[in-house]
Amino acid sequence: MKKLVNSNQMKKIDSYSIETIGIPSLVLMENAANQVVTTMQKNITKEDIILVICGSGNNGGDGLAIARILLNLGYQVDVFFAGKEASMTEETHKQMTIIENLDMVIWNAIDEINFANYTILVDALVGIGLSEKLTDAYKQIVEKMNHHEGSIYAVDMPTGISADDGKIMGIAVKADYTITFGHHKIGQVLFPGSDYCGKLIVSDIGFPPVAMDSIHSKYYSYDKKDLEKLPKRKAYSNKGTFGRVLVIAGSENMSGAAYLSAKAAFRTGAGFVEILTTESNRSIIQTQIPEAVLTTYNPEQLNEEKEKIKKSVQQADTVVIGPGIGVSKESHQLLDLVTLYVEPPVVYDADAINLISEYYNTFPLLRNNTCSRLNEFSNTLPPYSIITPHLKELARLMDKDVRELQDNLLDTADRCANDSKLIYAIKDARTIVTHKDDRYINHSGNSGMATAGTGDVLTGIIAGLLAQGLEPFEAAKMAVYIHGLAGDYAASQKNEYSLIATDIIEALGEVMK
Template sequence: MAQPLNTYNAFVEPASLSHKIYCADEVRRHEPEAARLSGLNMYELMERAGHAAFRQLLAEFPQCHKLLVLCGHGNNGGDGFVLARLAREAGMQVQLVAIGNSDKYSEDTRQAQKRWLSSGGESLTWPVPLANHDVIVDALLGTGVKGEVKSPYRHIIDELNKQRLPVLSIDLPSGLHADTGNPCGIAVNAAATVTFVGIKAGLVTGAGKQHCGKLGFSALGIAENFNRLATPLAILASANQLAPLPQRKINTHKGDYGRLLCIGGNKGMHGAIRLTAEAALRSGAGLVKVLCHPDSRMLVAEGRPELMLADADGKTEALLNWASCIVIGPGLGQDAWAQSQFDTLMAYQKKSSKPMLIDADGLNLLAARESSDLPENTVLTPHPGEAAALLDQSGAEVQADRYDAVNKLTQNYKSTVILKGAGSLVSCNNRKFVLEQGNPGMASGGMGDLLSGLIGGLMAQGMSAANSALTGACIHALAGDLCAEQQGQRGMIASDLIPFIRELVNR
């Protein structure tokens, strides 16, 4: 049934734990009770974790015959003992190295070790040659790591990372901070990771996404009770989870689908605002107008007659009155012309509060303002460098804790925020989402401009800021993945995504 976009709700609450993200403390707090309610003791849960890890090993590395398992003295090590026993029983050649102080073993880990030894296995001591194995299992350190990793673990992780052998990490790569994904001085570079009960926040964004490799998940059979007890930090979102966009009414015209004004395209930077405007058209916006530097006008309009060019000579307020939504920033620059456009818009928004998206140099100009007051229907789309400017931090500080950064941006600017990067974060309406899709091929000029136009086009059609940000970000990420599937990641450019965006908004 046809309905307007202003009634559209993008998000469908996931029932599965495989799409929920948790802080490590939340998992530790509720895992024992969830196991108890499910009729399991903690050793039985450890056995299930070992079995799940072994299944992941077989799925990811089916040719594995010679296996090295590195076990620390925590419960991760207990999972490693279970996996090693199962692999040995399956006919693999298994070497197990026990690291750390066995006096610190929990009763569950001690029981797992006893069963490993009873099965005929033996525990070796470090060092051992690494090159004689097909796969290495990292069961060294768990979610409790906070400070810098110290030797012998630091030395072992360093040796692992020097090898070209694939590593399967249990629960999370050793040395990775479970909540931020930032290495605690050093972290294992895993080919694959299998995590249990709840997906840890650090595995799905920033550096953590790189370190964990391919991510697998098992709820260990306690999903129903854990789901009821624990509160997720964020939702792992993808375009496949979005509610379909509503059908258009039959009796309709272009004016029903919004009027977007795109401000940017300073001298020599016309391409950015052109990408923004074209993405808005492909999102379904009815009318798209570009206000750019006079020297850029001809280049912006060339080859896309559907775009309108704005003449701002003394008519800026009339242009802003015309628009149902404004995007500012792509190719804007930070010179006097750019500052004038930005100041005019900010003054206008004090009395009108129209839906607005700020990107690129618009964010840098925003960072330089004394006031952070913005209409609540504003979307900010910073990359880590722009986020750093907005927060008066370094880019490294932003990347060290992306969840904290997006929280601060949302609180400071009272806006919907997308913190771009590997595992982009979307913060809106007191909820956080982490994008599951997207790929490194999208690390090229113009991708952010395209995203701004897609989101701006949806907002212009009446969709809320929060729904537009989540929908646009998910579609943009999946468009990049579809493009990569057909043409590869290397050499991908922003305009390659436009046909896929059009396809996705019509699904």
């Protein structure tokens, strides 16, 4: 598990280490500088000409120490001090004094520098101390850096990216490598920040574990070690041991969603998968996925199909409803029936969410009233249900503009989780899974996964894990994580352009080993 922190939390860890434990700030700075140099040495040569660009805060202090260590090791290195002398921290002052006693070129004005003379840039302008949009003077420097052709190593944060939410504060350095200290920052995982980091390396610079653990963060990601949380397979088992999933999906001319969800549930390990879909999908589903049990209904005669639907719902350990069911009157009737008969956990996806949003729109009191809509939603769905909207679906549910949600992703997650008994997997380039005070930010996956059907696959994976007994919040987080890992594996076998939803299903076997 990777704890994700914001700048304030990281500063608290810094000051706990320095003030409570007594580690001198300069020791941490030296460790930080050494870690950056160690990373650089994997790629640079003595032929490279390096420019270290420093601000006046401690990020700049790191930069000055990096320049000194590189010089001691025999590299060709110059310094550009872009900060203000008056706002230099004590540590940065000390580093500057050392640098001035060495035989180094120190530039002070951008117009004097020919960036083309350098093959490598080190960005030590601003780190986690970024407070607002970059000043014009720094903006000009960042523009020059981004036009430079060589590699850029960012110290702790690419200058201009907010460590708190990954937003670009006016303009930001597009780094090739970012070496960050202690913990991942939230802004390095969320977009666009994640893109600006390039390859992200998290370095231990000697913060004691007690300092690292001194703050609680509600934000975290999973890494490969978390795969241990996957349900264990019992040797003494039969198909009943691994649960029964009911996938209620598809409508006339829409069979793909049911197929993808059901197949993903199987590949995730569900023992039994039943598909409940319209009669018109019978032959195609039977051909596509003979392993599944098929139950069909006639949407025009739902009243006569009630008992059949009730039986399927009540037999299942886990029910998925929504993919491709459409937003017709009949689909709404089906949704009502299922919600009436079902026992949690339930996964509500796609059109199931759209149907409820449309229904809310018929009540004037629920128009433009996100809070009441979310409360109503939490009160009417079975507790611990998992809701898997992409941002457009969530915008419909909340009666908000999609851009507003996207620009305030962390606030959006808070609004969904507040006082809610539900679990939301908010699907975006970085999916956030929320429940009560926990925010899981997913760090696996790639742009190739932004293609039709990948949401249906995720739904099936969640259902597969639920059916095997993972509790709902864990199942949602783990499913989002392995869905992304499978997407990454599939992209590595093909490429991000060619990836399609079924490739993710086929890659599940590889990543769940």
